[in-house]
Amino acid sequence: xxxxxxxxxNVLFIAHRGASCLETENTLAAFIAAGNRTYFGIETDVHITxxxxxxxxxxxxxxxxxxxxxxxxxxxxxxxxxxxLKDTSGKCGRIDLRMPTLLEYIGICKKYEKTAVLELKNRxxxxxxxxxxxxxxxAGYFENVIxxxxxxxxxxxxxxxxxxxxxxxLTSNEIxxxxxxxxxxxxxxxxxxxxxxxxxxxxxxxxxxxxxxxxTCDDANSAQSLIDMGVDxxxxxxxx
Numbered sequence: 001x002x003x004x005x006x007x008x009x010n011v012l013f014i015a016h017r018g019a020s021c022l023e024t025e026n027t028l029a030a031f032i033a034a035g036n037r038t039y040f041g042i043e044t045d046v047h048i049t050x051x052x053x054x055x056x057x058x059x060x061x062x063x064x065x066x067x068x069x070x071x072x073x074x075x076x077x078x079x080x081x082x083x084x085l086k087d088t089s090g091k092c093g094r095i096d097l098r099m100p101t102l103l104e105y106i107g108i109c110k111k112y113e114k115t116a117v118l119e120l121k122n123r124x125x126x127x128x129x130x131x132x133x134x135x136x137x138x139a140g141y142f143e144n145v146i147x148x149x150x151x152x153x154x155x156x157x158x159x160x161x162x163x164x165x166x167x168x169x170l171t172s173n174e175i176x177x178x179x180x181x182x183x184x185x186x187x188x189x190x191x192x193x194x195x196x197x198x199x200x201x202x203x204x205x206x207x208x209x210x211x212x213x214x215x216t217c218d219d220a221n222s223a224q225s226l227i228d229m230g231v232d233x234x235x236x237x238x239x240x
C-alpha cells in the first residue's frame with residue numbers, strides 16, 4: 001500500500017502514528033517514512049511506564065501490535081523496549097520495530113523538520129507533564145510541538161507549566177457552546193472527530209480564534225469536503 005495524493009491546498013496534513021499505512025504504527029520506521037514525505041506533522045502517542053519513563057504506543061496494552069500482551073503502564077520500560085512489534089510492511093527479518101522513546105521521536109521530527117503532534121494518553125500527573133516539557137525543551141524543539149489530549153486536565157496542566165505551548169483538545173463529542181467557551185478560556189485549539197464538523201461549525205470555531213484539526217480521515221472525498229469547509233489540519237493514515 002502507498003499513500004494517496006490529493007490536492008489539499010493550504011490545509012496541513014498530519015501523519016497519524018507516523019506513515020502507518022507504510023510501516024508499523026508508532027515506530028521509528030513509520031516516523032522516518034513520514035519524514036520523507038510531504039506531511040506537515042507526525043502524530044504519536046505517549047504513555048508513562050511503571051518506572052516513570054516515556055514510551056510511544058497507542059493502546060493501553062501491547063497485544064494488538066506485539067505478540068505479548070502487556071499493560072503498558074504496569075510494565076517497566078526495559079521490558080517494553082525489548083518487545084518486538086509486528087511487522088505490517090510485508091518485509092522479512094525486521095529487527096528494528098520497537099517502541100520508541102519520546103526523544104527518539106522528537107529527534108526524527110527535528111531532523112526532517114516536521115511538527116511533532118504528541119498525544120498525552122490517559123491522565124498524566126502534573127510533574128510528569130513538566131518532565132516531558134523539560135525533555136522536549138532540552139532537545140531544542142518545544143516550539144515545534146503541538147500537544148493533544150482527550151483529557152482537558154492534561155492540557156490545563158500543560159498550559160500552567162508552559163503557557164506558550166500549542167495544544168489541541170481531542171474530542172469525539174458534540175462541540176457545543178460550553179466546549180467552545182472552555183477552549184477559549186484555556187487558549188486551546190481543537191482536534192475533532194471529522195464527522196462532527198460542518199461548514200457552520202468550522203466558521204464558528206474560527207470566529208472564536210480556534211484552529212481546527214480533525215481525525216482520522218482516510219477517504220479522499222471526505223478529505224475534500226473537510227478542505228472545502230476550511231479546516232486547518234487533517235490527521236490521516238494514508239492521504240498525503
